[in-house]
Amino acid sequence: MDVKVKILRYNPEVVDESEWKTYSVSLQPTDRVLDALHKIKWEQDGTLTFRRSCAHGVCGSDAMRINGRNRLACKTLIKDLNPEKEITVEPIKGLPVLKDLVVDMEPFFDAYRSVMPFLVTSGHEPTRERIQSQADRDRFDDTTKCILCAACTTSCPVFWSDGQYFGPQAIVGAHRFIFDSRDEGTEQRLEILNDKEGVWRCRTTFNCTEACPRGIEVTKAIQEVKRALIFRRV
Amino acid sequence: MQRHQYDVVIVGAGGAGMRAALESSKRTRTAVLTKLYPTRSHTGAAQGGMCAALANVEEDNWEWHTFDTVKGGDFLVDQDAAEVMCREAVDAVLDLEKMGLPFNRTAEGKIDQRFFGGHTRNHGEAVVRRSCFAADRTGHMILQTLYQQCIKQNVEFFNEYYVLDLLMVAGKATGVVAYELATGELHIFSAKSIVFASGGFGKVFRTTSNAHTLTGDGMGITWRKGLPLEDMEFFQFHPTGLAGLGVLLSEAARGEGGILRNKDNERFMERYAPTVKDLAPRDMVARAMANEVREGRGCGPDGAYVMLDLTHLEPAHIDAKLPDITEFARTYLGVEPYTEQIPVFPTAHYAMGGIPTNIKGEALASNDDVIPGLYAAGEVACVSVHGANRLGTNSLLDINVFGRRAGIAAAEYAATAEFEELPDAPEQFVVDLVEGLRTSTGDERIAAIRADLQATMDLNAQVYRTEGSLKQALTDIEALKERFTRVGVQDKGKRFNTDLLEAVELGFLLDLAEVLVVSALARKESRGGHFREDYAKRDDVNFMRHTMAYRELDAEGNVNIRLDYKPVVQTRYKPMERKY
Numbered sequence: 001m002d003v004k005v006k007i008l009r010y011n012p013e014v015v016d017e018s019e020w021k022t023y024s025v026s027l028q029p030t031d032r033v034l035d036a037l038h039k040i041k042w043e044q045d046g047t048l049t050f051r052r053s054c055a056h057g058v059c060g061s062d063a064m065r066i067n068g069r070n071r072l073a074c075k076t077l078i079k080d081l082n083p084e085k086e087i088t089v090e091p092i093k094g095l096p097v098l099k100d101l102v103v104d105m106e107p108f109f110d111a112y113r114s115v116m117p118f119l120v121t122s123g124h125e126p127t128r129e130r131i132q133s134q135a136d137r138d139r140f141d142d143t144t145k146c147i148l149c150a151a152c153t154t155s156c157p158v159f160w161s162d163g164q165y166f167g168p169q170a171i172v173g174a175h176r177f178i179f180d181s182r183d184e185g186t187e188q189r190l191e192i193l194n195d196k197e198g199v200w201r202c203r204t205t206f207n208c209t210e211a212c213p214r215g216i217e218v219t220k221a222i223q224e225v226k227r228a229l230i231f232r233r234v
Numbered sequence: 235m236q237r238h239q240y241d242v243v244i245v246g247a248g249g250a251g252m253r254a255a256l257e258s259s260k261r262t263r264t265a266v267l268t269k270l271y272p273t274r275s276h277t278g279a280a281q282g283g284m285c286a287a288l289a290n291v292e293e294d295n296w297e298w299h300t301f302d303t304v305k306g307g308d309f310l311v312d313q314d315a316a317e318v319m320c321r322e323a324v325d326a327v328l329d330l331e332k333m334g335l336p337f338n339r340t341a342e343g344k345i346d347q348r349f350f351g352g353h354t355r356n357h358g359e360a361v362v363r364r365s366c367f368a369a370d371r372t373g374h375m376i377l378q379t380l381y382q383q384c385i386k387q388n389v390e391f392f393n394e395y396y397v398l399d400l401l402m403v404a405g406k407a408t409g410v411v412a413y414e415l416a417t418g419e420l421h422i423f424s425a426k427s428i429v430f431a432s433g434g435f436g437k438v439f440r441t442t443s444n445a446h447t448l449t450g451d452g453m454g455i456t457w458r459k460g461l462p463l464e465d466m467e468f469f470q471f472h473p474t475g476l477a478g479l480g481v482l483l484s485e486a487a488r489g490e491g492g493i494l495r496n497k498d499n500e501r502f503m504e505r506y507a508p509t510v511k512d513l514a515p516r517d518m519v520a521r522a523m524a525n526e527v528r529e530g531r532g533c534g535p536d537g538a539y540v541m542l543d544l545t546h547l548e549p550a551h552i553d554a555k556l557p558d559i560t561e562f563a564r565t566y567l568g569v570e571p572y573t574e575q576i577p578v579f580p581t582a583h584y585a586m587g588g589i590p591t592n593i594k595g596e597a598l599a600s601n602d603d604v605i606p607g608l609y610a611a612g613e614v615a616c617v618s619v620h621g622a623n624r625l626g627t628n629s630l631l632d633i634n635v636f637g638r639r640a641g642i643a644a645a646e647y648a649a650t651a652e653f654e655e656l657p658d659a660p661e662q663f664v665v666d667l668v669e670g671l672r673t674s675t676g677d678e679r680i681a682a683i684r685a686d687l688q689a690t691m692d693l694n695a696q697v698y699r700t701e702g703s704l705k706q707a708l709t710d711i712e713a714l715k716e717r718f719t720r721v722g723v724q725d726k727g728k729r730f731n732t733d734l735l736e737a738v739e740l741g742f743l744l745d746l747a748e749v750l751v752v753s754a755l756a757r758k759e760s761r762g763g764h765f766r767e768d769y770a771k772r773d774d775v776n777f778m779r780h781t782m783a784y785r786e787l788d789a790e791g792n793v794n795i796r797l798d799y800k801p802v803v804q805t806r807y808k809p810m811e812r813k814y
Contacts, residue, residue: 013727042681046724046733053445056481059274099730118382119334129331131343137336144336148273
């Protein structure tokens with residue numbers, strides 16, 4: 001079937017303004033939006049620029065705004081989008097656009113790196129593995145699924161309007177360690193998140209949870225971190 | 235153009251590159267150059283686990299693991315390397331756990347282990363639980379954990395830098411030239427040691443589990459420098475790719491009890507591997523599946539695939555152990571694995587061959603000569619622990635063990651070596667390559683040439699090969715290389731010019747496909763992942779040896795591929811018939 005795909009194009013090497021361009025593509029209902037973008041790039045316009053790698057939802061390269069919602073292009077099937085209507089594709093919001101669908105990911109990764117997203121321990125390492133019950137392991141399972149695609153952070157209205165807020169992903173990244181029974185860095189990490197630009201900026205709009213292509217309950221994770229801060233207990 | 239100087243430069247930020255970086259950056263000034271953001275690498279797509287004889291759930295030891303690796307590789311494995319890998323596997327897993335990797339746990343809180351194809355107790359007696367795992371996203375957890383440690387250790391990354399040339403002076407590796415995607419600017423990195431950890435080249439095939447970005451850049455670069463590539467004819471086809479798509483469904487599905495069935499609902503692996511059945515090594519299962527389809531027992535309207543059956547497993551068990559792959563089936567095929575069988579067919583998955591190295595990760599210029607300052611680890615390398623067929627989970631093990639070794643060796647060498655003077659105009663090769671493509675007025679489309687390459691490789695150089703099919707592939711590749719001289723790039727800009735880079739990557743793919751096919755034509759036997767219908771038996775008398783391919787120029791300046799051979803290192807195990 002023929003599908004119309006409307007893409008927000010931007011290339012400052014050519015012109016300063018972004019503009020919508022519509023392409024007509026022949027697609028199968030089971031094709032993904034990424035297939036549509038590839039067909040446009042490979043058959044019609046080689047200048048169309050976007051990031052992608054694995055093409056099945058595990059590398060996190062191709063988060064974009066599709067019909068107004070943050071999704072991975074490689075996990076969004078044409079048939080799930082009402083292909084009778086034009087499909088719109090634009091870059092994720094709140095990060096500087098560099099070209100077409102490519103945004104500057106550095107602010108996003110900076111936020112992640114700032115929450116100490118690594119296991120903190122003290123004392124001598126055990127000879128064998130650290131012991132952890134499966135129940136303790138399950139406690140933080142949800143937030144280990146994060147692929148750093150930025151779909152959550154760039155769906156957050158607080159993040160859009162405020163250049164300082166960590167954004168949901170950084171809190172997810174911290175949650176994964178705060179609730180890991182092996183970790184001893186919780187106090188420091190909570191202090192970072194207690195900052196005025198930390199978890200308290202979250203307004204619980206659930207955009208992030210809806211945007212997460214991995215099905216992580218992002219808002220719930222943020223709430224758990226808030227509660228840990230209030231009660232100083234995990 | 236910018237110039238940089240680091241003691242060690244690592245090319246690639248997947249599992250092997252980051253594992254190397256953790257060692258190297260502890261010891262000396264290190265830069266990691268990667269064409270993707272680190273967590274985008276295809277290590278993250280690995281699912282089922284990483285084997286190590288921890289013996290957490292049943293009796294096991296590293297010697298059994300070594301034997302399985304050697305036998306799984308159809309005895310083309312260098313046994314000294316396999317022994318190193320399987321011995322160090324235990325510490326490699328424990329190291330990851332100490333870095334924070336969230337492994338699944340046993341009732342006692344130890345790292346849990348499960349069955350995996352080709353891994354057995356006591357030299358093939360029965361299957362053994364050896365794979366350490368985190369649900370069906372073990373590779374994702376390894377990639378994330380290594381990146382987290384890199385953050386902790388302040389490893390210096392250059393993200394979205396495409397390394398396009400290796401600089402060599404008097405037989406020594408002295409630096410690399412990189413293209414910065416964001417700006418189109420070239421960067422010259424002078425280094426004492428260079429570690430290639432840039433992954434495989436699965437994109438020579440159409441049906442593949444590999445990422446779009448797996449275009450063999452590292453192998454392509456060293457190949458153009460006249461350095462050898464080893465065992466390139468051995469490519470693994472993973473049995474369970476989603477039919478028509480190639481998306482990987484982990485072998486863990488069978489490790490957890492999944493069964494392959496043909497259109498008669500028969501568990502056909504019982505005929506091919508009576509002892510281990512669905513958990514036979516991948517080459518055998520892939521061939522069995524392709525054979526069922528060829529003999530008319532395939533499923534679907536065209537009989538083009540077989541079914542993976544998980545319907546007898548408890549939904550709760552599936553959710554706990556196989557959440558991601560069952561979601562792939564739902565998302566991409568609309569199949570509900572609780573109640574429906576999943577259409578699957580072999581998918582090009584893993585290059586056993588690559589840049590030859592020794593067990594320290596040092597790259598080789600010939601059978602024995604080391605290239606001072608050059609290292610390789612992971613899928614880009616051939617050490618050779620996988621021989622003619624890699625066992626499932628041994629790639630995650632390989633990147634950890636040999637990534638670590640290469641990182642240490644590179645840093646230790648850098649401590650003793652001096653920076654070498656770079657050649658005059660070190661960027662010239664890359665300037666010519668990139669500007670040649672950017673300014674080309676040719677009208678051939680990149681995607682059309684690539685699609686034709688992938689079509690001929692799928693048709694002629696896949697699970698079943700013959701002299702005729704391989705010659706056809708070679709003829710097609712020659713024609714495609716000719717068309718490639720007229721390839722046009724539409725994007726003429728400097729900024730994020732992925733059009734241009736796709737053309738560069740296609741150049742690597744064409745070169746590597748040719749090496750694969752030429753190596754396969756010469757190997758007139760069947761062994762592991764390389765199956766010749768016209769030579770269906772393994773031939774240890776003539777072919778118990780590694781292929782070493784060299785790029786040479788003749789008097790007229792034409793490129794020729796010269797094949798040489800390297801002996802297989804055998805220590806404990808004598809070749810035997812491979813039955814399961």
